[in-house]
Amino acid sequence: MGDKNITYKMSVRLFKEDKLFGPGIARLLTYVEEYKSLNQAAAHMNMAYSKAWKIIKEAEKQLGYELITRRIGGSGGGGAVLTDEGRSLLKRYEAFVREAQERVDEVFNKYFSS
Amino acid sequence: MGDKNITYKMSVRLFKEDKLFGPGIARLLTYVEEYKSLNQAAAHMNMAYSKAWKIIKEAEKQLGYELITRRIGGSGGGGAVLTDEGRSLLKRYEAFVREAQERVDEVFNKYFSS
Numbered sequence: 196m197g198d199k200n201i202t203y204k205m206s207v208r209l210f211k212e213d214k215l216f217g218p219g220i221a222r223l224l225t226y227v228e229e230y231k232s233l234n235q236a237a238a239h240m241n242m243a244y245s246k247a248w249k250i251i252k253e254a255e256k257q258l259g260y261e262l263i264t265r266r267i268g269g270s271g272g273g274g275a276v277l278t279d280e281g282r283s284l285l286k287r288y289e290a291f292v293r294e295a296q297e298r299v300d301e302v303f304n305k306y307f308s309s
Numbered sequence: 310m311g312d313k314n315i316t317y318k319m320s321v322r323l324f325k326e327d328k329l330f331g332p333g334i335a336r337l338l339t340y341v342e343e344y345k346s347l348n349q350a351a352a353h354m355n356m357a358y359s360k361a362w363k364i365i366k367e368a369e370k371q372l373g374y375e376l377i378t379r380r381i382g383g384s385g386g387g388g389a390v391l392t393d394e395g396r397s398l399l400k401r402y403e404a405f406v407r408e409a410q411e412r413v414d415e416v417f418n419k420y421f422s423s
Contacts, residue, residue, distance in 0.1 A: 198372065198398070201329075203405075205321045207413065209421070211314055258312065284312070291317075291420040298412035299321065306405040307323070 201307050205299050207292055215257040216288055220250050224277060224285045227263055232274040258284070315421050319413050321406055329371040330402055334364050338391060338399045341377055346388040372398070 208217035219240075226236035237247035255261050262281035266274045277285065322331035333354075340350035351361035369375050376395035380388050391399065 200325055202324045203321050204324060205319060205409070207317050207319045210316045210318060215315075287420045291416055294419075295319070295413045295416045298416060299409045302405055302408045302412060305408075306401045 198307060203299075203303050203307070205296060207295060209288065211257045213253075213257065215254045216284065218292075220254055221285060221288055221292075223247055223250065224262060224281060227275055228277055228282070228285075230274075231266065231276055233263060234274075236275075312421060317413075317417050317421070319410060321409060323402065325371045327367075327371065329368045330398065332406075334368055335399060335402055335406075337361055337364065338376060338395060341389055342391055342396070342399075344388075345380065345390055347377060348388075350389075 206218060208214050222240060223233075223236055223242070226239050227233055230236050230239070233247055233251070234244050237244045240247075251262055258280075260280045261278050262284065263275045264278050266276050320332060322328050336354060337347075337350055337356070340353050341347055344350050344353070347361055347365070348358050351358045354361075365376055372394075374394045375392050376398065377389045378392050380390050
């Protein structure tokens, strides 16, 4: 049976007691890395700064370590950068998602290739 | 680095132009199969009948075939059963999700085993 043109989307989220990491916070941290500012990262996602802050604080609470750290001073009047642990988690999440996607592509083609 | 006790959840959804199949409609169809009634299936999920109907109609529109068919009469005063195409799609989606999950488990353990 064909089911032509069917595609799929996969999402993976990390949990401890609650959800702690998924595509949203991954994008947010990627933009923090790029802009060196949580404020600008949130703005780039059309997200309120207070919401971005809350997302990161809740993830940090469950993880037991900080994901970002304030950078005092500098030409932009301060900002934020990823901690080593935050960068490591982001990289592992991205690698996990990328490799998971490759594997699931194979399975999808087995059941839904037209 | 440990990140002990982290687990993950994965979701996969099928698309054509729009989303057409995911965990929600899969559960709904599973209950239709069990109860032979869309009304009872929706009730079992605490979902309004009108919403269940809309979900199925929109999926059918994108797929170009029917997922369920009314069963006239019978002791329950009629009801609904899956069409052969609906049963096939449900089975393939379930097999896809199950096998995808197994593969992603391996990838997860590679990046996040404690």
